[in-house]
Amino acid sequence: YHKISKNTFGLSITNSSFNGDIETLTKENFFLSSRYIYALNYERTIDHHFSILTNINWGKLSSNSSIINFESSIFQTSIENVFYFNKIYNNENKISPYLSLGVGIMRFESYSDLLNENGLPYNYWDDGSIRDVPQIDSLNSVYLSRDYVYETKLKNDSLNYSNYSLFLPVSVGFLWKFKNLFNVKLFTTFNYLFSDWLDNVSNKENDQYYS
Numbered sequence: 001y002h003k004i005s006k007n008t009f010g011l012s013i014t015n016s017s018f019n020g021d022i023e024t025l026t027k028e029n030f031f032l033s034s035r036y037i038y039a040l041n042y043e044r045t046i047d048h049h050f051s052i053l054t055n056i057n058w059g060k061l062s063s064n065s066s067i068i069n070f071e072s073s074i075f076q077t078s079i080e081n082v083f084y085f086n087k088i089y090n091n092e093n094k095i096s097p098y099l100s101l102g103v104g105i106m107r108f109e110s111y112s113d114l115l116n117e118n119g120l121p122y123n124y125w126d127d128g129s130i131r132d133v134p135q136i137d138s139l140n141s142v143y144l145s146r147d148y149v150y151e152t153k154l155k156n157d158s159l160n161y162s163n164y165s166l167f168l169p170v171s172v173g174f175l176w177k178f179k180n181l182f183n184v185k186l187f188t189t190f191n192y193l194f195s196d197w198l199d200n201v202s203n204k205e206n207d208q209y210y211s
Contacts, residue, residue, distance in 0.1 A: 008043040014211040021201035022063040032064040048087040053080040071150040078104025100171040111150035154200035165195035
């Protein structure tokens with residue numbers, strides 16, 4: 001197998017799993033919370049084991065529980081140091097495990113699904129239903145269902161927090177070399193954010209997500 005090129009351009013599509021404060025309040029529905037994140041990257045190989053990777057990512061993060069929800073559009077850029085456990089210039093090594101650590105900045109815009117298609121607010125009752133009035137007004141009520149349109153921009157009336165956040169990405173994976181044609185990476189990334197406000201709920205612990 002040929003040695004890897006010093007300059008590599010790539011793209012990726014990953015599935016995100018957000019870990020914030022909504023999950024600590026009520027049970028999250030994972031299948032309603034999964035979102036895609038897309039990426040373009042450039043990697044510059046330094047030697048047999050090290051490279052520098054730059055990323056541009058965009059997509060969405062979300063969390064949906066039985067009584068609260070959010071969806072955030074994100075755009076982020078990062079730079080990472082990549083360490084390959086096998087020599088990537090060695091023709092004998094077709095597959096190499098790797099580890100990468102980096103730093104980046106993210107911009108996010110978060111919204112919530114609070115109203116149905118007719119503009120009626122959701123009221124969550126103890127029996128698990130959603131209705132057009134609070135539970136105390138139980139004589140006349142209409143059952144509602146969520147439309148999953150995140151129409152209401154989230155903000156905190158008492159704190160004007162920033163929509164930008166630094167984050168630390170940590171990735172583990174495998175590089176698979178296909179001679180001199182192309183390379184494939186299988187990986188997972190843990191992203192630690194220096195913000196606790198993506199879901200507009202704060203318990204004093206910063207948000208994070210996997211992709």
